[in-house]
Amino acid sequence: MADIISTVEFNYSGELLATGDKGGRVVIFQREQESKNRPLSRGEYNVYSTFQSHEPEFDYLKSLEIEEKINKIRWLPQQNAAHFLLSTNDKTIKLWKISERDKRAEGYNLKDEDGRLRDPFRITTLRVPVLMPMDLMVEASPRRIFANAHTYHINSISVNSDHETYLSADDLRINLWHLEITDRSFNIVDIKPANMEELTEVITAAECHPHQCNVFVYSSSKGTIRLCDMRAAALCDRHSKFFEEPEDPSSRSFFSEIISSISDVKFSHSGRYMMTRDYLSVKVWDLNMENRPVETYQVHEYLRSKLCSLYENDCIFDKFECCWNGSDSAIMTGSYNNFFRMFDRNTRRDITLEASRENSKPRAMLKPRKVCTGGKRKKDEISVDSLDFNKKILHTAWHPKENVIAVAATNNLYIFQDKIN
C-alpha cells in the first residue's frame, strides 16, 4: 500500500531517482538502459531498490512521537560502484550505501554450495572459487547515523561541493557535519532567542552553494534569505547578504506574512542565481542583487482571494518545493488539484499540467490546463472553486541533464519526459 511521498530527488547523473515516503521508506528507481531489443522502454524508470530508512521513534522525555516520515533525500556524488544518499526524518540523518551484487563466488573449499561446512578430511584438492553471475541484488545498508544534533524538526539537508561535508537545518539551527564523523557536528547558525516567547521567525530551508563550499543560504518564515560565508566566522549568525523584497503596501493583509514565508530555496546549477518559493509565487534572485528578485512567477495568483479559507483549512501552510532544469532555463513547481507549473525563463511562457491517472496514458501528451479565475468558464477550464485542495503537488524533481521530470502527487509518482520523435 503506497504511502504519501514526501520527497523526490534525482541523483547527479539522473540514472537514479529516489523517493521517500511518510512511512519512512525509500524507493529508488533506475532508468532502463536504451537497448535495441526493447526500443519502447527507452528511459523508463523501474524500481531498483526499496528499503526502510527510518522507523518511528518515541521521545520518552517529551512523550512525543518522532515521525518516521522522510523529509529530504540528497544524493552524494558517485565515487565508486556504490551509490550513497543521505535521508533524514525530523531528527536523524542517515547515510545509506546502495550497492549491487550480481555475482557470487562458487566453489569454496571449506563449505558446500548450500553453506554447510565440508569435512576437512574429505578435501583432497584445492580449487579457486569462481565468480558466477546471479540475479541482481541491490542492497542498502546504513553506513552512518547522524543523530541527536537537532532539537527541532529538520527541514533541509544539503551536500557541500567539497563532497566531504553537509549541512542540516532545523527550525532554529543549522549544523555542519563531516560525512565520516557522526558524533560531532558544528552549529553554524542559531536563531533561537534566549526567550522562546519572543520567537517570531524560523528557518524554513537551507542549501549549500553548488560550487563555493564556504557559501550557503537559508530562508525564513518572514520571506527573507540570508547568504552566509563560513570563512567569516565560526557562527554564521551574521549574514553576508540579506535578500528581501520590499512589501507591496497595497496588498497588505493579515496573511501577508504567512504567504511570504519561503518554503523552498534552490541554487541554480550555475551558482549565479537562486530560486525561492513562497505560497503564491516563485522568485529568481541574482546573488549580486539583494533588494529584489530578478524574476517573479505567479503560480496560482487566483488563490489570493481565498487566503482566509486556505488559512482555515491549513492549506496556507503547505510547503511547496521548486526545481531548476539542467540548463537553468526553466523552473517547475507544484500547485493544487494535482497541477504543476513550469516556467520558461527565456520565453517567459508558462504551462500548467496535471498529474493524474486519467490524463496520463503512457506516451500520451499532457494537455495544458487552465484555471478560470472569474467570469465565464471556458470549456476544459477549471474554476477556482472546484479545485481539490487535498490533491497537492509539493515535491517535484527535474533530471539534471534531460527533460525528464518526476512529480509526486500524494501517493503516486509520475514521471514525464519530452516526446522524442
Added chain:
Amino acid sequence: MKPWPAVCPSNCSVRPLAPSPAQLAAWLQSQHTELSTFTHCNLAPSGRGAAPLIQHPASKHAYVAHHQRTEVTRVLGCHSCCRIDMFSKGTKRKFSDDGDEISDESLAGAQVSSSYSLQRQSLLDMSLIKLQLCHMLVEPNLCRSVLIANTVRQIQEEMTHDGTWQVVTETFCGGSQSPSERLVATEVLCRSREQDAEPKLFSVLSYEGCREEEVVTDETLCSVSVSDTASDVCLSESARHCWERDEFVEVDRDDEACESSRLGPGDDDDDDDNDDDEVDEEEESSRVDPKTMGQVFGTFEIKNSAPGPDSALEELFSDVDASYYDLDTMLTGIQSAPKMGPYDLLDSLAPSHGPPSIGSPSNCRSDLNELDHIMEIIVGS
C-alpha cells in the same frame, strides 16, 4: 466572554489577572447559563481549525459559534458566491440594513468598521483555536505555530492602534482611582523610564515584578509588522518611549473613552454591537499574550538580561500561570495536559452540545480542579 476576572489593587503590584477561587467559581457559574446555547460549527475539511467563534448576540459575555453556516462563511469570505475583500480597511460596503438611501457617513463607517472588526475578531479566534489544537502525539509544526502567533500579534497591534484593545481591570479595581490620578501615574512612570536610553519592549497587561526585556536590535534583522502607516507612527513612537505596562493600560482606557465618543450620536442602534465588539476585544485581549504587543522588532540577537522570576510573559491562552503554560512548552509540544483556555472551558462545561472539537471534556474537568489549586497558590489565599 469574560476572561478570568482581573484583580487590580490600587498599587498594581499584584498580578492583576489571577482571580481568587471564589471569584473563579462565581465566574464559572455565570458562564454556565450562557453556555447553554453553545454549538460547534466545524468548517474545515481536515478537522483542524474549527469555526471561529463570535460574540453571542444576546450576551456580550458568551462566545459561541455562529449558528448559521452561511453567515459565517460570508463573514470570512469563504463562500464562493460572496467575494469579500477581506481585511482591507476602508472598503465601502453597500449599507442595506435600513431604508435610508443616503447612508449617514459615520453610521456607514461604523458599519464597515464593525464588520471589519467582526472579521478581524473571527480571524483572531480562529488563530487562537489553531494554536490551541496541538497535536498531542507528534510535536506541532513550529513554523506553523510561529506564523499563527505572528498573525495574532498583528491583530493585537492593530486593535491597540484602533483603541479597541482593552483590559478589563475596572471590574475589580473598584474604581478607586480617578482618571486624572491614573494619568499622573502614567506620566511619572514614563518620565522615570525615559532615562534609560535603550529601547524596551512593552507589554499591555500588568504582571507582578515585570521587567522589560532588554533587547539589542539589529537593524538588518528588524522586520516591522504594521497594518498601515498610522500604525507605523504609533509603534515607532512607543519604541522610543519606555512604556511601563501599567501606563499603557491607563492610556488605553482613555482611548476607549475617546473611541466611544467618536462614534457619534447616530450610533445608538449600533452601540450594543460596538460595545460588544470592544468588550469582546477587551476580554479577548486579556486572554492573549500581551508580550506580543511589544514584538515590533524581530531580532535574533542575544538578549542581555535574563527574565525575572515573574517576567511579564503573558501566555497566549492563559492568564493564570505563566510557567505552566509556557509558550516554549506550547511551541515545542510538551504538554501534559490540555491548556485551559476559555475555549476549553466552554467545551468542558457544555459537552452535550455537539462533538467537542477543542480539547476533550474529561481532561478539562480534571484540569479545572488543578487550575483551581494553582490559582489558590498564586493568589495566596
